[in-house]
Amino acid sequence: MNxxxxxxxxxxxxxxxxxxxxxxxxxxxxxxxxSDYFWPSRNRESSRFTISAADVWLRPDAHTLVNNxxxxxxxxxxxxxxxxxxxxxxxxxxxxxxxxxLEIDLVQEGVTFFKDKGFTTWRxxxxxx
Numbered sequence: 156m157n158x159x160x161x162x163x164x165x166x167x168x169x170x171x172x173x174x175x176x177x178x179x180x181x182x183x184x185x186x187x188x189x190s191d192y193f194w195p196s197r198n199r200e201s202s203r204f205t206i207s208a209a210d211v212w213l214r215p216d217a218h219t220l221v222n223n224x225x226x227x228x229x230x231x232x233x234x235x236x237x238x239x240x241x242x243x244x245x246x247x248x249x250x251x252x253x254x255x256x257l258e259i260d261l262v263q264e265g266v267t268f269f270k271d272k273g274f275t276t277w278r279x280x281x282x283x284x
Contacts, residue, residue: 160192161272174248184208188234197229213256
């Protein structure tokens with residue numbers, strides 16, 4: 156996709172402030188395509204280059220990566236400019252107790268995360284105990 160296609164609005168609901176180590180929770184992520192470009196979903200003939208919601212866990216400094224291979228959920232349908240979709244994303248708390256930052260981003264599969272193209276991700280502080 157063109158670099159200008161990596162522009163979205165994200166919000167998440169159902170993210171607990173406190174989780175147990177290794178606990179899995181389903182969160183609702185609202186995704187809106189605010190670019191001028193079409194975003195493909197996995198419902199197409201080929202799953203290459205599709206857009207998915209993804210989460211990563213960071214240390215409290217929000218820079219040190221703990222895990223970037225947590226949950227992923229593809230868009231339920233193609234999104235045209237201005238369109239929105241809701242996805243259910245399963246997040247799994249880190250195994251060690253502590254303070255963390257949950258970051259939710261979008262990824263073009265096989266290409267890059269939106270944040271690597273300048274997109275501001277959605278973040279929440281989560282305590283694991």
